[in-house]
Amino acid sequence: MRAAVLLFPGLNREGDAMRALEQASGVKPTLVWHAEHDLPSGTDLVVVPGGFSYGDYLRCGAIAGRANIMHAVRAHAERGGLVLGICNGFQILCESGLLPGVLMRNKDLRFVCRMQHLRVERNDTPFTNRYSRQQIIKVCVAHGEGNYVADPETIARLEGEGRVAFRYSDANGELGGEANCNGSINDIAGVYSERMNVLGMMPHSENLIDPMMGGIDGRGLFESLVHAPARAA
């Protein structure tokens, strides 16, 4: 699997994403600067990591979502290529139009940084084939704007088409209440594009790949991508 990790000014999780990708695939990903116009040829997967691109000016992900390289990412996704956005990367994918909805300020206004359980909604996608359906995994979250919002029609469509990837839950798989760390509608922690080849998620799976960090449940995401059928254009 050939992965390209995008770098915008202000991102800070690119190293974590690259480490997780290399651990799963054995291949070092390529770091791609935002001002580039093209992705490296043969790219299977584009990862938009987390951080604070452009200092979150205007809106989270708004400026990065319109950078040069995003035209190439859009074309890659249109060809069926895989795209993964984590945290600020999710915000960037929403702002770029690759995913519906928007990430608003957390409901209680606090930056939330903690371990977080998720329920894996389905395991028949390129991103989750190494998990089981409804599996509860423990990863972590670190964001101030993760409150997923979309109009009721969009939410109904996402739910109807099975495009919710992960939901915030507690360790027993119970949704809602305290388990929903930011107020997201329907406890949505991650969503797929219409063709299931683009995934945006707020939690940091890339940080739970080493027992030293308190768990390895995040590995499944990257191992799934390695085992996904090749989609390179």
Add this chain to the structure above:
Amino acid sequence: MKARVTVTLKTGVLDPQGKAIEGALRSLAIEGVDSVRQGKMFDLELSFEDPARAQAVLKDACEKLLANTVVENYRIEIL
């Protein structure tokens, strides 16, 4: 010429910042404020003097960048 763009949250979209400001006003004993919604304002200087063109250019700017029309409305004023 100069123009001003105001971006506000659509009705029904939760605005926790506005709510926090509302609470702070209450704690200052400022009376009669029923609700607060926070928005953004942009002052722009344009290199031409054609109001119709300015409307078109700024509408494009709002749709493409200044507002996220999923949750925000915008208003353009030519000053």
